[in-house]
Amino acid sequence: MRTTRAPMIRLLLLLLLVAAACCFSSGSVAATDSIGLAESIIGNQTLVSAGGIFELGFFSPPGGRTYLGIRYAGIADRTVVWVANRNDPLVSTPGALRLAPDGRLLILDRQNSTVWSSPAPTRRITAGAVARLGDDGNFLLSSDGSGSPQSVAWQSFDYPTDTLLPGMKLGVDFKRRLTRNLTSWNTPTDPSPGQYTFKLVPGGLPEFFLFQGPKKIYASGPFNGAGLTGVPNLMSKDFIFKVVNSADETYYSYAITNPQLRSRFLMDGTAGVVQRYVWTNGQWSSFWYYPTDPCDTYGKCGAFGYCDTTQAPLCACLPGFQPRSTEQWNLRDGTGGCVRTTNLSCGAADGFWPVSRMKLPEATNATVHADMTLDQCRQACLADCSCRAYSAANVSGGINRGCVIWGVDLMDMRQYPAVVQDVFIRLAQSEVDALIAAARRQRPNRKLLIAGVAAASGVLLLGAILGCCCFWRKKRHAKTAPSSHSDVLPLRHRKHPAASPARNQRLEENRMGSEKDLDLPFFDLEAILTATDDFDPDSKIGQGGFGSVYMGKLEDGQEVAVKRLSKKSVQGVGEFKNEVKLIAKLQHRNLVKLLGCCIDDDERMLVYEFMPNNSLDTFIFGQFVFFAETTSNFLCWDYMCNVLTTVDIFLPQMKKSASH
Incomplete structure (x- = not known):
């Protein structure tokens, strides 16, 4: 019976082994984010970061080859962002990832042969060593399992493939002799290295280049302390971009300020561009990419030429230069560049002409003097016959620091609408004088x-x-229609059923007291209500800061204009009386006469004589007539100016009268 079971058990084990060879998309069977010494993941087992953002495991794109990679786990498009063995795919599967006792990560095939291994660890490995996948997408080997920066013995972030994640560095670590580049996939289904590489070229000022094979096709522009001069739009509220340039390392990196945002920076081998993506609305959306236009093409206009997308043709020569080949230039081929109109004297007789809205020329072969001033830089350039131009090496904070001198032809310049920084082009003094004279002629x-x-x-x-x-x-x-939101106070009729003899007596006493205080006739509310037909909207003739103005007719037939205090006013009885006293003193033949006032509970009103021909502002603010001979009901311009001048003279007299 036992002899019968043994083959069955071996068959079951074989079936399980075959199932383990399924591709990466078949799911995870290991719910952990790390492996320890001598531990492995096999076949379709994966490591998943603690937050479920990334997973590491084997995947098999079309073509029958298998790779170990890191990809997004929490989104529908489980994009691969790192591949370990892109040069050494697994052919004999299932594969296994093992953390060897010496601290190296090994990829083994079905025959247990090593297909790929990580470099030797940079720290002494202890029994507690752990390789862990983080939520940042970094697969990190900690020599003692603590995960501290001092314990890092190896990490995938030091070996990017085609994708730069937040926190990764793109550049060169001179101290560790480590170069971090982005290299495209060969095809969308083949992660082996493709023909495009985006990398830092050390020397002079830091600058990043996009290569197609050995050919430069795009350059970021030199870093001037404030930014990459060829990437003027490298700003976003959701990102923090950083370029570090020190003796130990030079690199570009970025961080995300919004923790909910997912982004990746890709060397896209299909389009031949470096491209930033953000995850939005269930898909990857392009945020920006370079090169973006013809002027981003490296060396588009050759030596001493510059590119400008706002002009046609795109290429032009720097001041003091002319096309090397007029024939090629006329055919809109500027790659031949420009040559000097007048040769240099190679001495102090030469001069300089500044250009300020330019992407700095390629500076990988330029010489940087960190301790020089711009004046010292100028003198050093004049003393060197090979010097073509000079500029400040660092302009961060708007302050010029250091000096960069170009002893080679000026390449890969383009013009921008905004100022970048001053670059001083060396020219024969006669050329400088001619440019100054031309600038003066153009000056208005x-x-x-x-x-x-x-x-x-x-x-x-x-x-x-x-x-x-x-x-x-x-x-x-402006006239407002009556509504529940009217700005006048609600009426309180003296004959309201709620009124009482005591209240009427109190109002009468107030009326007599007010009339005595103001030395001005006091109108009864009932008389005003009768005169204005209970403030009929049809009687309204104006609106001002005081309130609404109504036309009315008193019992003796006199027409009056009643100004009714707005309910928005917070003026009390005492303040109202003081204002009435002041207005009563301003009696003049050219002023509308104040006939009296009314105070009844919350009601405050002024009663003026009625002017049938409208007020002065009707003429001043009416239709403007600029010709005196025009017949019109409105004042001509000259007469209106005369009126305004007279009013200006009269106002001080009014103030003087009021003060007395």
């Missing part, structure tokens, strides 16, 4: 400029006056 005449500015200011001022006049005219003559 100062007297004409002042006259033009004055004229324009006058027109703008006149327009502002006209606009204000129209605005105030509309405001003064």
Whole structure:
């Protein structure tokens, strides 16, 4: 019976082994984020980061080859972001990942042969060593299992493939002799190295280049302490971009300020561009990419030429230079570049012409002097016959620091709308003098400029006056329809059923006291209600800061204008009386006469004589007539100015009278 079971058991084990050879997409059978010494993951087993963001395991794209990789786990598109054995795919599966006793990570095939291994660890491995996949996508070997920076013996972040994740570095670690580049996949289904590489080229000022094989096809522009001069739009509220340039290392990195945002920076081998993606609405969306336009092409306009997308043709020569080949230039091929119009004297007789809105020329072969001032830089350039240009090496914070000198032809420049920094191009002094003279000829005449500015200011001022006049005219003559939101106080009729003899007596005493205090006739509310037909909306003739104005007719037939205090006013009885006293003193033949007032509980009203021909503002803020001979009901411009001048003279007299 036992002899019968043994083959069955071996068959079951074989079936399990075959099942383990399934591709990466078949799911995880290991719910852990790490492996220890002598531990392994086999076949379709995976490591999943603690937050479930990334997973590590074997995957098999079309083609029959198997790779160990890291990919997103928590999204529908489980994009691969790192591949361990892109040069050494597994052919004999299932494969296994093992942490060897010496601290190296090994990929083994079905025959237990080593297909790939990580470099020797940089720290002494202890029994507690652990390789753990983090939520940042980094597969990190900790020599003692603590995960501290001091215990890092190896990490996948030091060996990027085609993707840069937040926190990864792109550049060179000179101290550790470690180079971190991005290299595209060969095809969308083949993770082996493709033809495109994005990397830092050390020397001079830091600059990143996109290569197609050995050919440069794009450059980020030198780093000037404030940014990469060829990437002016490298800003976003969701990202923090950083370029570090020190004696130990030079690199580019980025971080995400929004923890919910997922982003990756990809060397796209299909499009031949470096591209940033963000995950939004269930898919990867392009955030930006480079190169973006023809002027981003490396060396588009050759030596001493620059590219400008706002002009046609795109290429132009720097000041003091002319096309090397007019024939090629006319065919819109600027790759031949430009040559000097006048040769240098190679001495102090040469001069410099600044350009400021340019992407800095390629500076990998330039010489940087960190302790020089710009004046010292100028003198050093004049003393060197090979010097073509100079500039500040660092302009962070708007302060020029150090010096960079170009002793080679100026390549890969383009013009931007905004100022980048000053680059001083070395020219023969005669060329500098000619450029200065041309600039002076283009400078507008100062007297004409002042006259033009004055004229324009006058027109703008006149327009502002006209606009204000129209605005105030509309405001003064706006009429509001009655509603529950009216700005007048609710009426309290003296004959209201709720009124009492005691209340009527109190109001009468207040009326007599007010009339004595103000030395002004006091109108009864009932008389005003009768005169205005209970403040009929049809009787409303105006609206002002005080409140609404109604036309009325008293019992003796006199027409009056009644100003009724707005309910928005917080003016008390005492304040109202003081204002009435002041207005009563301002009696003049050119002012509307105040006939009296009314105070009844919350009601405050002023009663004026009625002017049938409207008020002065009707004429001032009405239609403007600029010709005196025009027949119109409105004042002509000259007459209106005269009225305004007279009012200006009269106002101080009114104030003086009021003060007495």
